[in-house]
Amino acid sequence: MAAPRRPARASAIPQLSWRTPQPAPIVLVSGPEEVCAQRATSGIRSYLRAEDEALEVSDIDAADYTAGSLPAYAAPSLFGEPRLIRVTSVEKCSDAFLADALAYLAGPQEGATVVLRHTGASVRGKKLLDAIRAGEGGGVEIACPAITRDADRVDFAAGEFRAANRRIEPTALRALVAAFADDLTELGAACQQLLADVDGTIDDRMVERYYGGRVETSAFTVADTAIAGRHGEALLALRQALASGADPVPLVAALASKLRTMARVVGSRESAPALAARLGMKDWQVDRARRDLNGWSSEALGGAIQAAARADAEVKGASRDATFAVERLLTIVATRRPYPD
Structure with a gap:
């Protein structure tokens, strides 16, 4: 022993x-x-x-x-x-x-x-x-521990704006982080450039203006449009992402992550700060997940999570056609179809 x-x-x-x-x-x-x-x-x-x-x-x-x-x-x-x-x-x-x-x-x-x-x-x-x-x-x-998880990168970027006593909208923050997901140095530089050049609250338009070429095909853009039920936009964003060389694995991971967060907050009547503290999340993550849940039933959410698990296995080698696996998941999520479809 x-x-x-x-x-x-x-x-x-x-x-x-x-x-x-x-x-x-x-x-x-x-x-x-x-x-x-x-x-x-x-x-x-x-x-x-x-x-x-x-x-x-x-x-x-x-x-x-x-x-x-x-x-x-x-x-x-x-x-x-x-x-x-x-x-x-x-x-x-x-x-x-x-x-x-x-x-x-x-x-x-x-x-x-x-x-x-x-x-x-x-x-x-x-x-x-x-x-x-x-x-x-x-x-x-x-x-100075390694910053490798998406949540850690979000915290890093949020801290850049918080340290400067400036506000960035949550969707703009996620888009910025997704655009520089592979390079923390560049992410920090991007935050500092926005702080230096933009007055007031930093919103999606500002991030798009400065870094639109990197943001428009990000995994979280695909995930956000699919979860919002905008099927056509989501498919277009997905095809742009794949055409620019995006890997299907993080695309599925982004969708799965958002779905899991929605599942964690669904049905709770606690205040955002209390629920965030209990779940180890940020207040804005709880607020965003609750907004994302608009129009979703428990059955549709459960089916989407099952579909995401299947797609995750398929894009990691269980299927010969990773692109089809992502497209099918996107359709299930955006149309909120039962699973299996």
Whole structure:
């Protein structure tokens, strides 16, 4: 019988959001999502620069490290300016860096902020990370986990607008995320461009104007029109998507995801915030699912979910004609036919 797994040890240091980073003697920026890590490091630099424009910034590559560099950069200068030392590639660090960094934790220099970037791509430097997380050096950690799920990308983009105190309509947000589903860096840049160029609320028209070529054939455009019962538009959007090289698998996944969300909220009389909290969703997702349910019966919704499960298997190899499988699902959803049709 296998020994029971030990629960992960909780970190003894504060955990900060990459959106609201703050300096500390040691700042561990961990995790693979480079966009968030860059934002965190830039945010710390801006914070320190705002406090003192004389900030000295130094960069160290831990994989190609010269012994003694870290304590030298962190040491007080003649005029006592604050220092920021940015260290990259800690997951590839040399033995010399590891020795210097562990020694530095015992006595961080006053006025110095050392930012350590570890992607988690290897266990190299684990001894250093464990020491920091145990509280040595008085550090903080900024976790940057991978953003791979559609819901995580939606949260990322929504956070861009929320951080700027700007509103984007839920449908515009989903269209924007779908347009840049494969590149978080581009998604972040698109959000920032809209924030810079557009005044007031950002709606579907603005997203269409800037990124219409990428949005018009997105999986969620197909799903939204089908669920709304616009059969002709949905088929046209599907054919445009397939003609532009879209994969049938995410098209089916988008439809299935929306149908499952509708099924989770159907029949509930709870307020959107209460239901969202109970289901682990966002308020706007509950509101949108309830709007999507207009005109749907329980039988039609159950049949559509069954059809989506069948189509999912077919586009993943159970059928020789993935296009037909998607078209059949689209027709069942848009016409709300019983299943099997």
